[in-house]
Amino acid sequence: MFNKLKQENEQLKSQILTLQNNSSIYLSNYNFLKSTYDQLKSDYAKLQEEYNKIDLDSYKKELKVVQNEYNQKVSEISTLQNQINSISSDIQIQTYGIFDLPEDIKYYKSELNNIRKDQKHMILSGKYYTCKSWSINGSASEGDRLLKFLVKISITSFNLYSDSMMEKINLSNKSTILSKLKTTYNMLNNNLNKFDINLSSEYFNLKLSEAEMMVNVSIKIQQDKDEAKRQKEIIREQELAERELDKEKDRLERELLKLENQQLKGDDSPVLNDSIKKIKDELNINEYRRENTLSGYVYFIVNKSFNNDCYIKVGCTRRPEAQIRIDELNCASVPFKFFALGTVFTDEAFKLEHEIHQRLDQYRVNKANIRKEFFQINPHQLEKILNDEFNLDVHFDYELDDLEWKYSQNNS
Numbered sequence: 001m002f003n004k005l006k007q008e009n010e011q012l013k014s015q016i017l018t019l020q021n022n023s024s025i026y027l028s029n030y031n032f033l034k035s036t037y038d039q040l041k042s043d044y045a046k047l048q049e050e051y052n053k054i055d056l057d058s059y060k061k062e063l064k065v066v067q068n069e070y071n072q073k074v075s076e077i078s079t080l081q082n083q084i085n086s087i088s089s090d091i092q093i094q095t096y097g098i099f100d101l102p103e104d105i106k107y108y109k110s111e112l113n114n115i116r117k118d119q120k121h122m123i124l125s126g127k128y129y130t131c132k133s134w135s136i137n138g139s140a141s142e143g144d145r146l147l148k149f150l151v152k153i154s155i156t157s158f159n160l161y162s163d164s165m166m167e168k169i170n171l172s173n174k175s176t177i178l179s180k181l182k183t184t185y186n187m188l189n190n191n192l193n194k195f196d197i198n199l200s201s202e203y204f205n206l207k208l209s210e211a212e213m214m215v216n217v218s219i220k221i222q223q224d225k226d227e228a229k230r231q232k233e234i235i236r237e238q239e240l241a242e243r244e245l246d247k248e249k250d251r252l253e254r255e256l257l258k259l260e261n262q263q264l265k266g267d268d269s270p271v272l273n274d275s276i277k278k279i280k281d282e283l284n285i286n287e288y289r290r291e292n293t294l295s296g297y298v299y300f301i302v303n304k305s306f307n308n309d310c311y312i313k314v315g316c317t318r319r320p321e322a323q324i325r326i327d328e329l330n331c332a333s334v335p336f337k338f339f340a341l342g343t344v345f346t347d348e349a350f351k352l353e354h355e356i357h358q359r360l361d362q363y364r365v366n367k368a369n370i371r372k373e374f375f376q377i378n379p380h381q382l383e384k385i386l387n388d389e390f391n392l393d394v395h396f397d398y399e400l401d402d403l404e405w406k407y408s409q410n411n412s
Contacts, residue, residue: 097159
């Protein structure tokens with residue numbers, strides 16, 4: 001009994017010792033955990049303090065900026081992708097001999113681009129030709145490949161030839177070039193017809209429309225050149241007028257000085273006084289013309305060379321007398337002289353000339369070259385227009401006497 005109790009006592013001691021050891025370990029763990037907890041608590045407090053210092057609105061704004069930049073980059077990538085697709089399409093269409101319009105084309109560019117757009121659509125959609133299916137050695141795919149190659153080189157050669165013609169076409173060679181285009185297209189079609197291939201007439205009509213538009217472009221370009229030449233002629237006319245007015249002024253001053261010397265010597269005759277007054281008036285007019293650089297004459301002249309009294313040239317000059325300019329026009333290019341139906345002096349000669357040209361535009365003889373200032377209109381009708389619509393006091397001379405023309409007619 002005693003031994004049993006002693007044994008149990010030993011077991012209890014052992015358990016107590018174990019518990020004491022475990023308690024020490026638990027205490028150590030507790031202290032570690034508590035220390036860790038205190039550290040975490042301290043770190044949390046610091047983080048909370050730093051969090052409280054954070055400007056969330058500022059970060060939100062930065063985030064929005066970044067988001068906008070991201071969206072912009074996505075848009076740029078999309079734009080670049082579209083450009084790549086467009087360039088790929090352009091490269092593909094260029095293999096058919098269709099290229100973009102030259103950058104220096106200023107007129108009818110929108111209309112020409114629309115025509116080219118329709119041509120490209122027909123090419124890329126394959127609507128520019130019709131054919132029967134082909135097969136080579138029983139292979140439909142091989143036949144289709146050869147067919148497309150044959151049609152492509154045919155339409156490409158025509159497009160390249162057409163472009164070379166478009167660069168040359170103008171009003172004077174229009175019918176010739178259109179005929180060449182038609183002949184070439186028909187020749188290609190006749191050869192392709194042997195293989196049951198037919199190029200579309202609709203595609204050819206688009207080329208004809210382009211050619212017609214390029215004629216209009218050439219007319220506009222020529223009109224620009226003509227206008228530039230007209231401006232140069234105006235400047236030249238101004239310079240000539242200034243030189244002649246200076247020359248006329250020197251002549252009048254010398255003449256006046258001579259007459260005034262006669263007057264100082266005692267000549268007080270009415271004839272001398274009238275001559276002095278006349279020269280002074282002419283000097284005043286000369287000075288007025290020099291100060292008013294736009295003043296001058298608008299003239300209306302005819303020439304028997306045209307065998308048509310209704311061919312009237314309307315021009316202007318700043319020369320001291322309109323006849324000086326008219327005489328210059330009597331060059332070797334016309335067999336007979338120009339004669340003036342009438343002239344009008346005005347403070348704005350070039351403006352009046354331009355307005356009369358606009359009013360008479362429907363009567364132009366040369367519709368393409370506006371520098372050719374001839375109008376086919378009855379002189380009486382023109383005289384009425386000038387007096388009624390422009391409030392000019394014009395009286396045409398209908399008794400023009402061209403002796404050279406009469407002599408030539410009587411001895412022909």
